[in-house]
Amino acid sequence: MSNTETSITSARASVMIYDDTNKKWLPSGTSSGLSRVHIYHNIQNNSFRVVGRKIQDHEVVINCAILKNLKYNQATPIFHQWRENRQVYGLNFSSKDEADAFAHTMMKVIDLL
Numbered sequence: 001m002s003n004t005e006t007s008i009t010s011a012r013a014s015v016m017i018y019d020d021t022n023k024k025w026l027p028s029g030t031s032s033g034l035s036r037v038h039i040y041h042n043i044q045n046n047s048f049r050v051v052g053r054k055i056q057d058h059e060v061v062i063n064c065a066i067l068k069n070l071k072y073n074q075a076t077p078i079f080h081q082w083r084e085n086r087q088v089y090g091l092n093f094s095s096k097d098e099a100d101a102f103a104h105t106m107m108k109v110i111d112l113l
């Protein structure tokens with residue numbers, strides 16, 4: 001993360017990607033487990049992205065831009081998802097409170113893009 005980016009929210013979640021071929025969710029990265037997922041604001045170009053790193057070994061398991069027509073789907077109180085290009089991402093939050101806080105910021109970001 002460059003120093004022109006600030007974290008505007010973060011949450012603990014397991015980051016999943018959808019395997020469209022086998023129609024199932026897979027953990028993003030080399031193993032399943034909790035990550036610290038941030039929304040970073042790049043103040044130089046006023047852009048935003050979701051970056052998540054595994055809590056255990058800091059592997060980056062998600063790094064995706066938040067673009068203006070992103071549809072953020074809160075499928076359940078703790079499982080939220082969205083599509084980017086051909087990839088579907090899922091965040092399985094460790095608590096409803098963290099899911100709510102993350103979603104609140106995500107929706108505000110989408111609104112201002």
Ligand SMILES: CC[C@@H]1C=C[C@H]2CCN(C(=O)[C@@H]3CC[C@H]4C=C[C@]5(CCCN5C(=O)[C@H](Cc5ccccc5Cl)NC(C)=O)C(=O)N43)[C@@H]2C(=O)N1CC(=O)O
Binds near residue numbers: 016079092
């Ligand atoms: C981590 C396990 C996981 C936990 C929670 C539940 C919650 C529901 N759920 C799903 O996978 C639901 C069930 C049907 C399936 C069918 C298709 C999927 C998969 C791919 C995307 N999708 C869409 O429905 C997207 C959503 C969307 C709407 C609007 C904007 C963006 C998006 Cl992404 N709709 C379009 C039109 O793209 C999907 O989410 N699906 C999860 C789930 O069962 N499990 C348990 C397991 O898998 O064992």
